[in-house]
Amino acid sequence: MEVAATILTILLLLIFLGVTLLWKPSPCLKTLGGKHVLITGGSSGIGLAIAKEALSQGAFVTLIARSSAKLEKAIDKLVDNKTISADRISTKIADVGDYETLADAIEQSFQWRAIDVVVCNAGWAKFGYIDEIPIKDLHATINTNLSGMVNTLHVALRLMKHRSDQEHARPPIDKNTFGSQMV
């Protein structure tokens, strides 16, 4: 009897240890509902499709691209007058290769709503043999596809981390001081 109880205790202990060590909450968002998704190159192609999906899940989106005409057309394509309204979409004109302009755009976007998800999608390519493509085109590709992504992350992550630090530093809300904290 004593042996059976010991075996059972060990088994339960092993199960408990296994569950605690192996179970990890998923770091992935289950839904984008209420989240703010920033998409570079969001005015056409893959970026526009990502914006559409995020909006259909209830997200707010910021689209960044260079052409204001393309951004306006993108809004027309995204707003369906049923579930997706224009007030969930913000657009910013910026070249991702231009750090200063991009930083302004992302900071303004962050002021609209804190950014939760960043999609570094802006990019292009000229196809051909490397020695036949003009060097200015190769440099432009690197400036958009590589530096553009680094620029975007450099600005957005700093703001996102700052917000996260502030949230963790915030004291728990006490019901007696709730009114004054809201003020």
Ligand SMILES: NC(=O)c1ccc[n+]([C@@H]2O[C@H](COP(=O)([O-])OP(=O)(O)OC[C@H]3O[C@@H](n4cnc5c(N)ncnc54)[C@H](OP(=O)(O)O)[C@@H]3O)[C@@H](O)[C@H]2O)c1
């Ligand atoms: N389509 C494919 O088969 C394929 C395959 C592999 C990888 N990709 C990559 O996936 C991404 C999207 O491709 P896509 O086919 O959807 O391209 P796309 O339809 O040509 O759209 C590109 C988007 O990026 C914007 N953009 C381009 N250069 C920019 C810059 N310097 N600064 C800010 N925005 C810029 C464009 O708007 P503006 O021109 O107004 O700036 C547009 O919104 C690209 O990075 C591409 O390299 C695509």
